[in-house]
Amino acid sequence: ILDYLIENINPKTQLLMALYGDWNDALDGLGFTNKKGKKFGTGTTVMGSLQLYQNCKDMMELLYFLELQETHKDELALYQDAKDKLYSGLVGNAVLGSGNATRIAHGFGDEAKYSVGGPKDPDGVSRYGLTSHAYWIISGIHQDAKMKEDRDLLPSILSAYEQLDDKYGLRTFHPAFDRGTEHWFGRIPRLPVGT
Numbered sequence: 399i400l401d402y403l404i405e406n407i408n409p410k411t412q413l414l415m416a417l418y419g420d421w422n423d424a425l426d427g428l429g430f431t432n433k434k435g436k437k438f439g440t441g442t443t444v445m446g447s448l449q450l451y452q453n454c455k456d457m458m459e460l461l462y463f464l465e466l467q468e469t470h471k472d473e474l475a476l477y478q479d480a481k482d483k484l485y486s487g488l489v490g491n492a493v494l495g496s497g498n499a500t501r502i503a504h505g506f507g508d509e510a511k512y513s514v515g516g517p518k519d520p521d522g523v524s525r526y527g528l529t530s531h532a533y534w535i536i537s538g539i540h541q542d543a544k545m546k547e548d549r550d551l552l553p554s555i556l557s558a559y560e561q562l563d564d565k566y567g568l569r570t571f572h573p574a575f576d577r578g579t580e581h582w583f584g585r586i587p588r589l590p591v592g593t
Contacts, residue, residue, distance in 0.1 A: 400457065403450050404480045411510055412487025413442035419584065420446045420505070422529065422570060427584030428505045428514065439508030444492045444515075446505075447484050448533035454481040455538060489543055492530065493551065500554040502530040504571075512582060515571065520582045526561045528570050566592075 406415045419426030420443040431439025454477040461470050494503050494516040504515030504527035512520040515527030534540050534551060543549045562569045575587040 400450075400453060400477070400480075403446075403453075404476065407447075407450075407480065407483055407487075408440050408442050410440070411442055411491050411506065412483045413444060413491060413506070414447040414450050414484070416441045416443040416446070416505055419443075420529075422504070422586070424586040424589055425504070425514065425571075425584055427580065427582050427586075428507055430581075430584065431508045433508075440510070441505060441507045442510070443505045444488065444503050445527075445529040445533050447488055447492070448530065448537040448539060451481055451484040451488065451539055452533075452537040454478070454484070485539065485542065488539055489547060489549070493549075498554075498557065499524075500551065501526060501558050502534050502551065502555070503527070504530050507582060514583065521576065521579045523573055526558045526569075526572050528562055528568055531555045531558045 403414060406417060407413065408415050415438065416426075416428035417438045419429055422445075428441035428443060429438045430441065433439065458474055458477050458481075461467055461474055467474060491506075492503050493500060494513060495501055499517045501516060503513045506513050507520070515525055515530060517524050519525045534555060540551060543551070559568065562572050569592075574591040575583050577587045579587045
């Protein structure tokens with residue numbers, strides 16, 4: 399599974415390609431392309447990239463814990479290289495906006511022509527996404543970026559969560575996606591608001 403995912407890191411953005419979609423699979427538009435003969439485009443998933451970043455760290459830690467680092471040097475090198483690429487792509491491409499408008503994008507469309515979950519989505523909406531902000535912390539990249547780049551996104555993450563908070567729990571996205579925007583976002587605009 400890791401080999402497959404690592405093979406699908408976009409060399410341009412250093413982020414994992416969305417292909418079929420991430421677990422927000424009704425937001426499957428990130429994998430779309432208009433290119434003939436291509437099933438998927440080069441659109442990327444930030445949340446999936448953050449999960450893969452964590453997976454690479456976990457696998458390296460596991461190999462060392464099991465004292466298998468000598469017999470699995472190639473895997474360790476592969477996971478380290480992938481983790482480094484993902485770090486570069488996440489810190490360099492996934493953080494959009496500045497100041498109070500800073501947020502972590504959910505992903506990017508084909509050829510990075512547009513972002514979703516940022517200060518200006520292709521439908522002109524400033525939108526917040528839940529999962530990328532959560533996985534920025536869960537994956538450990540928050541601490542890594544804080545140490546390496548002296549970049550603390552916690553205030554931006556908390557601000558995003560204030561926007562996502564609802565009396566019924568946290569929204570997956572806010573504002574919702576309007577019908578008629580399927581060409582950018584996929585099936586998610588067809589779902590009832592609040593689903």
